[in-house]
Amino acid sequence: SFNADAVPQAPEDALFGLMAAFRRDEDPKKVDLGIGAYRDNNAKPWVLPVVKRADEILRKDPNLNHEYLPIAGLPDFISASQKLILGADSPALKEKRITSLQTISGTGAVHLGALFLSKFYNPTTERKVYFSDPTWPNHFQIFSNVGLSSQTYPYFSKQTKGLDFEGMIGSLQNAAEGSIVVLHACAHNPTGVDPTQEQWKEIAKVIREKKHFPFFDTAYQGFASGDLAKDGWAIRYFIEQGFETCIAQSYAKNFGLYGERAGCFHFITSPSSDAESTVSRVASQLAILQRSEISNPPAYGARIASLVLNDKELFAEWEANLRTMSGRIIDMRKALRSKLEEMDTPGKWNHITEQIGMFSFTGLTEEQVLKLREDSHVYMTKNGRISMAGLNTNNIEYFAKAVDSAVR
Numbered sequence: 001s002f003n004a005d006a007v008p009q010a011p012e013d014a015l016f017g018l019m020a021a022f023r024r025d026e027d028p029k030k031v032d033l034g035i036g037a038y039r040d041n042n043a044k045p046w047v048l049p050v051v052k053r054a055d056e057i058l059r060k061d062p063n064l065n066h067e068y069l070p071i072a073g074l075p076d077f078i079s080a081s082q083k084l085i086l087g088a089d090s091p092a093l094k095e096k097r098i099t100s101l102q103t104i105s106g107t108g109a110v111h112l113g114a115l116f117l118s119k120f121y122n123p124t125t126e127r128k129v130y131f132s133d134p135t136w137p138n139h140f141q142i143f144s145n146v147g148l149s150s151q152t153y154p155y156f157s158k159q160t161k162g163l164d165f166e167g168m169i170g171s172l173q174n175a176a177e178g179s180i181v182v183l184h185a186c187a188h189n190p191t192g193v194d195p196t197q198e199q200w201k202e203i204a205k206v207i208r209e210k211k212h213f214p215f216f217d218t219a220y221q222g223f224a225s226g227d228l229a230k231d232g233w234a235i236r237y238f239i240e241q242g243f244e245t246c247i248a249q250s251y252a253k254n255f256g257l258y259g260e261r262a263g264c265f266h267f268i269t270s271p272s273s274d275a276e277s278t279v280s281r282v283a284s285q286l287a288i289l290q291r292s293e294i295s296n297p298p299a300y301g302a303r304i305a306s307l308v309l310n311d312k313e314l315f316a317e318w319e320a321n322l323r324t325m326s327g328r329i330i331d332m333r334k335a336l337r338s339k340l341e342e343m344d345t346p347g348k349w350n351h352i353t354e355q356i357g358m359f360s361f362t363g364l365t366e367e368q369v370l371k372l373r374e375d376s377h378v379y380m381t382k383n384g385r386i387s388m389a390g391l392n393t394n395n396i397e398y399f400a401k402a403v404d405s406a407v408r
């Protein structure tokens with residue numbers, strides 16, 4: 001019989017635990033650099049103006065109801081999501097080599113992909129999934145939940161605070177043929193370090209040689225450079241090269257739709273005379289998995305995103321909103337670096353402006369991170385990651401001084 005008394009205590013989620021500690025802190029100077037959510041210059045959540053507009057349009061629609069979406073989700077949202085990530089003129093779209101389902105944001109898309117692979121990816125071999133070291137910690141849990149065992153490839157160089165390119169390539173070369181390789185499409189979480197286009201080409205070469213399966217996770221399109229096409233470059237390159245791949249796409253950060261859980265999962269097969277039939281079989285299996293897990297996805301966030309993605313004028317406004325967010329983050333990177341350099345804070349700080357996207361891997365040690373929390377009420381993850389969006393013109397000086405005294 002089941003004895004619930006025997007269920008062991010699980011550790012608290014590190015990031016959500018950090019958020020709770022921040023909320024409990026009553027010091028008015030406290031700074032939250034933990035969670036990966038955009039904040040405006042007043043440290044407040046920002047509803048994108050284009051999302052407000054779309055919301056008003058939706059609310060005025062007399063035909064709006066709360067019926068179920070189809071199992072695969074909202075069709076206009078799905079087709080717009082394909083074009084957004086692949087580019088409207090993608091060969092995969094023209095050749096009908098793609099099938100997509102709306103998911104519970106990026107997490108749901110990673111999960112659906114992992115579940116699908118656990119059932120159908122080379123089921124007779126010992127399968128390994130490779131993640132960057134470090135990666136978004138949830139990757140490990142999601143893949144282990146579906147019974148796939150994970151390994152890591154080197155990614156972050158502690159010396160340069162940039163990419164350990166040789167380490168990464170060497171590890172992918174040594175991995176068992178046909179491994180699943182999870183890649184962050186842009187604005188790598190937690191490091192803010194992305195391969196260059198030349199490096200991506202080398203990565204693609206090894207993945208092809210070793211017959212690995214590339215699995216892209218894209219949670220920050222538009223956040224890295226502010227340019228949607230540029231941020232989709234790596235994925236588009238792999239598709240052009242004819243790879244079979246899948247993509248987990250999140251709208252949490254780039255639309256600020258965090259809690260609405262809007263996302264998409266895409267499976268793209270290689271060019272072949274059989275491609276259309278392959279994707280239709282894959283689609284049929286994905287539909288069964290989706291039905292058994294969530295039945296059908298939530299409507300509201302997808303409706304908002306769909307309105308914006310399918311309307312030229314709203315889309316242009318969204319791009320402007322993205323530039324506001326990525327631009328403010330870039331300004332904060334510059335300001336932080338120059339303040340630390342002005343104070344002659346020990347260490348080098350060029351990586352602060354060289355890293356991109358929402359996060360910076362500062363290189364602060366766990367001890368320094370704890371000191372910052374205790375002495376200065378600054379909250380960041382133990383690995384030294386800061387969410388740049390938590391910095392603003394009111395707290396950046398305070399934060400720079402706190403870092404300065406923590407490392408001296």
Ligand code: PLP
Nearest residue numbers: 105106107136189217219250252
């Ligand atoms: N993948 C990465 C790398 C992330 O950083 C995140 C969010 O932090 C996600 C996926 C999924 O986020 P969500 O489920 O909120 O879309």
